[in-house]
Amino acid sequence: MKKLYTLSIFLLLISFGLSAQDTQFYNELYEKYSRYKEESINQRRFTHDTVVKLIKKQEDNPDFKIKKVGESIEGRSLNLLSIGSGETDVLLWSQMHGDESTATMALFDIFNFLNSQDFKAEKEELLNNVTLHFLPMLNPDGAEKFQRRNALGIDVNRDALRLQSPESKTLKKVRDSLDANFGFNLHDQSRYYNAEGTEKPATISFLAPAYDYEKSINEVRGDAMKLIVLMNNVIQNYAPGQVGRYNDDFEPRAFGDNIQKWGTSTILIESGGYPDDPEKQEIRKLNFVAILAAVFAITDEDYKTVDIAEYEEIPQNDSKLYDLKLTGITYELLGNEYILDLGINHSEVPEDTTRQYSYRAYVADRGDLSTNYAYNSKNFSGYKLISGKVYPEILRDLDAVGKLNFKKLLEMAYAYIPVENLPEKEKFTDYPVNLVSPGFEVSDDISHSFFLEKDGKIEYAVINGFLVKIGETPSVENALILRQ
Incomplete structure (x- = not known):
């Protein structure tokens, strides 16, 4: 799918187990990011109105299917954007917590990438093999006040069992209707987390959530771990040493843990801190590259050759900054x-x-x-x-x-x-x-x-x-x- 080089270069494995071909492709995405950045949002605090306007812009691309799938407690729309015709369904949802908006920005950057004229062959193969489903800003009422919880005052990410709030019901309904193969649960974490044993911030932290108290690893969770290893290897090129592994204690009320349990390989991405980046614009860029790297790896099944043991080698999050x-x-x-x-x-x-x-x-x-x-x-x-x-x-x-x-x-x-x-x-x-x-x-x-x-x-x-x-x-x- 990606540009072919000579066989000798193609077979060359560089650091972290990425091929030279893969690394070149991800480097191009990183270097060309400014072409895709959605310039209308450059600060973390923005509202549902902004998101709705940006979603409406996607109507210009007939390949996008846009559907209202629910409403928040205060009546703000929850919208699902889908693109692609592949049999593998990938669901990405952001801003379950209203004050965690980094990945929401990155999703709109990804939309601009998909709408661009760049990498036509790569994107054609992607969309022929995978169908992407995006649910940006799941908690718009919380985003309105830039607060973690929804209008009911509950943590939506602790409502996967009772399903009290309409936001929770919507996410469950969408996940079940798609029976998605992969899920990306997109969050922000404290800027005071560091990669364990180092002075470097945990700029990006990953987790393949556990689906039981024993932290068992089946094929579903194992595939999530393999994708995380690949994403970590990509991010190390741009923020070396600044990746952490989020705590994997089983939380029976959380969506990530349950969606993993329900059969969707689930990857948690947490956006932390980065020096001199209070509005998380550099971290947004890292989200953009990491998510696309994972999606392309799902397309060509690169992740299947990853050594799952490397997952445990990612330093855990610490809180010493x-x-x-x-x-x-x-x-x-x-x-x-x-x-x-x-x-x-x-x-x-x-x-x-x-x-x-x-x-x-x-x-x-x-x-x-x-x-x-x-x-x-x-x-x-x-x-x-x-x-x-x-x-x-x-x-x-x-x-x-x-x-x-x-x-x-x-x-x-x-x-x-x-x-x-x-x-x-x-x-x-x-x-x-x-x-x-x-x-x-x-x-x-x-x-x-x-x-x-x-x-x-x-x-x-x-x-x-x-x-x-x-x-x-x-x-x-x-x-x-x-x-x-």
């Missing part, structure tokens, strides 16, 4: 000095009127964090932690704040600026200092904002969990507005 890790800090408490490492994370807080968000930092852990890792790490041996101070003058409003010399303020360890007229509903500020109401008092405990001093000189500030070097123009994603 922070956004910021500061090590070796001297901290004084009640007259005694201690050496602490700090692990700081940022939680995303949605803004009230838009689908944007801001960050609120918190100290996730402290102590000996030598077995933990971070996206940004720095050693501060010999540095002393100094609490941020409150500026002695109460400013009238934000205009007055904007006239301050922030570089000078941080040099003097001021992390909090009291403001008489704080905006009523706003909780965040773009200034590199926290704004507080008059009378605000700094906590005695280590907080999200403090300074690091060496030999009596302030050299670094941490403002809302963002590290700033003193003397440079201060910049943070956002600081906080705090009221007493």
